[in-house]
Amino acid sequence: MSLKHAVLALLQKEEGSGYDLSKRFKGGMSYFWSASHQQIYQQLKKMLSDDLIAVRVESQDGKPDKKIYQITELGTQALIDWIEEPSKMSRVNDAFxxxxxxxxxxxxxxxxxxIKEHVVHHQKLLTAFALLEEEYAGMNKQQRKRVMLPYMTLRKGVLGEQAWLQWAEEALALLEQ
Amino acid sequence: MSLKHAVLALLQKEEGSGYDLSKRFKGGMSYFWSASHQQIYQQLKKMLSDDLIAVRVESQDGKPDKKIYQITELGTQALIDWIEEPSKMSRVNDAFxxxxxxxxxxxxxxxxxxIKEHVVHHQKLLTAFALLEEEYAGMNKQQRKRVMLPYMTLRKGVLGEQAWLQWAEEALALLEQ
DNA sequence: CAAATCATGTAAGAAGTTACATGATTAT
DNA sequence: ATAATCATGTAACTTCTTACATGATTTG
Known part of the structure; x- marks a missing residue:
C-alpha cells in the first residue's frame, strides 16, 4: 500500500485539499501514480486519524468549505522511513x-x-511533457535545483513515451510484413 | 478486471495448470502482467464455473494430481471480444x-x-530479454511468423528497459551536480 | 442554457495481498 | 540435511472500482 505515501509525497511539497490532490495526481504525476478521488478522500480520512496529516477548514463564500490538509511531523517521518526502506518492484499490468x-x-x-490509437495517446503525453520541460529550461539555476527531483521523474516520462513511440514504429512495420 | 483475460491469453496459446500459468506469468509475461498464485487459483475456479475454461485431471505417480485447464469456445470468444473493445489506459503505480x-x-x-539498485535490476531484465531475442533470431521464417506477436511484446520489454537505463545515467549525472 | 469544473463524500462489490496450510520430489 | 521446486489451495484483510449522491459556479 503506497497511496498513503504518494499522498504524503504531494503534501510534503505543498498542502492541499482532496480535490487539489486529485488534480495533482492527474497532472504531473499521472504517468507514475494514479488515484481516483474516492480513493483519495478515504485515504485522507485514515491518514488524519493516524495523525500523518492535519486539517484546516477554510470557508469560502458561495462554495462549500474547503478542507486543506498538511503533512505532520509524524507524516514526514513516515515518508522518510518509506523512502529509505527497500522498494519492491512495481507490478505492471498492461492490458494493451x-x-x-x-x-x-x-x-x-x-x-x-x-497500435495507431496508442501512438496518438503517447504523442499527446509527450507533447504535454515537452511543455513542462520548456518551463524547466526557462528557469534559473536556483529554481532548477529546487525542482530537480520532480524534473528527474519528468525525464523518465519523456524517455518512456519516446520508447513507446519507437516501439510502435517497429511493431507496425512487423505487422505489415 | 483483466486477470481473467490475461489467463485466457495464456491458455489460448497452450493449456496448463494453475502452477504452469503462475510460472508463465513470472516468465516471458512478467514485464507486462503479473499475478500471484493465489489470484490465479481463485480466478481459475471462477472461470471454470463461467465455462470460459474446461479442466482435465491428470494423475501423476508420487506427485499430487495435476489439473490442466483448456480454453473453451466461450472463452476464446470472450478473449476476442475483449481484444476488440477499446482498452482503457493502464494505471501505472511506480513507488520508485x-x-x-x-x-x-x-x-x-x-x-x-x-537508482543504482534499479540499474542492476533493469540490466538483469535486459540480459534475460537478450537471450529470448537470440532465440528468435535463430528461428526460420515460419517459426518467426508464428511467434511474431509475443516477440513484439518482448521488443517493448527491451525498449522499455533501455529507456530505464538511459534515464538512470541522466539521473545520476543530475544528482552529482 | 448546457456542459464543465469545483468540491465533497458514501456504499457495495470486485480484486489483490498476506498469512496460513500441506506434502512430495529433486537438487546441492 | 536443507533448500528449492512442484502443486494446490483457504481465509482474513486491505485496497480499488463502480455507482450513487449533492449542489454551487464558471465557461462556452
Whole structure:
C-alpha cells in the first residue's frame, strides 16, 4: 500500500485539499501514480486519524468549505522511513500488451488500429511533457535545483513515451510484413 | 478486471495448470502482467464455473494430481471480444518514482543508491530479454511468423528497459551536480 | 442554457495481498 | 540435511472500482 505515501509525497511539497490532490495526481504525476478521488478522500480520512496529516477548514463564500490538509511531523517521518526502506518492484499490468500477445485470434488490421490509437495517446503525453520541460529550461539555476527531483521523474516520462513511440514504429512495420 | 483475460491469453496459446500459468506469468509475461498464485487459483475456479475454461485431471505417480485447464469456445470468444473493445489506459503505480519525487527529505546519497539498485535490476531484465531475442533470431521464417506477436511484446520489454537505463545515467549525472 | 469544473463524500462489490496450510520430489 | 521446486489451495484483510449522491459556479 503506497497511496498513503504518494499522498504524503504531494503534501510534503505543498498542502492541499482532496480535490487539489486529485488534480495533482492527474497532472504531473499521472504517468507514475494514479488515484481516483474516492480513493483519495478515504485515504485522507485514515491518514488524519493516524495523525500523518492535519486539517484546516477554510470557508469560502458561495462554495462549500474547503478542507486543506498538511503533512505532520509524524507524516514526514513516515515518508522518510518509506523512502529509505527497500522498494519492491512495481507490478505492471498492461492490458494493451496482453491484447497484442494474444492477438492472433483477431485480424492484423484490428491490431494495427490499436497500435495507431496508442501512438496518438503517447504523442499527446509527450507533447504535454515537452511543455513542462520548456518551463524547466526557462528557469534559473536556483529554481532548477529546487525542482530537480520532480524534473528527474519528468525525464523518465519523456524517455518512456519516446520508447513507446519507437516501439510502435517497429511493431507496425512487423505487422505489415 | 483483466486477470481473467490475461489467463485466457495464456491458455489460448497452450493449456496448463494453475502452477504452469503462475510460472508463465513470472516468465516471458512478467514485464507486462503479473499475478500471484493465489489470484490465479481463485480466478481459475471462477472461470471454470463461467465455462470460459474446461479442466482435465491428470494423475501423476508420487506427485499430487495435476489439473490442466483448456480454453473453451466461450472463452476464446470472450478473449476476442475483449481484444476488440477499446482498452482503457493502464494505471501505472511506480513507488520508485514517487520516492524520487519526494526525495528531498532524504540525503542525495540515499537516492543515488536507490537508482543504482534499479540499474542492476533493469540490466538483469535486459540480459534475460537478450537471450529470448537470440532465440528468435535463430528461428526460420515460419517459426518467426508464428511467434511474431509475443516477440513484439518482448521488443517493448527491451525498449522499455533501455529507456530505464538511459534515464538512470541522466539521473545520476543530475544528482552529482 | 448546457456542459464543465469545483468540491465533497458514501456504499457495495470486485480484486489483490498476506498469512496460513500441506506434502512430495529433486537438487546441492 | 536443507533448500528449492512442484502443486494446490483457504481465509482474513486491505485496497480499488463502480455507482450513487449533492449542489454551487464558471465557461462556452
Amino acid at each position: 500488451l496482453v491484447k497484442l500477445y494474444a492477438g492472433e485470434v483477431v485480424d492484423n488490421s484490428v491490431l494495427a488500429a490499436k | 518514482l514517487v520516492k524520487l519525487y519526494a526525495g528531498e527529505v532524504v540525503d542525495n546519497s540515499v537516492l543515488a543508491a536507490k
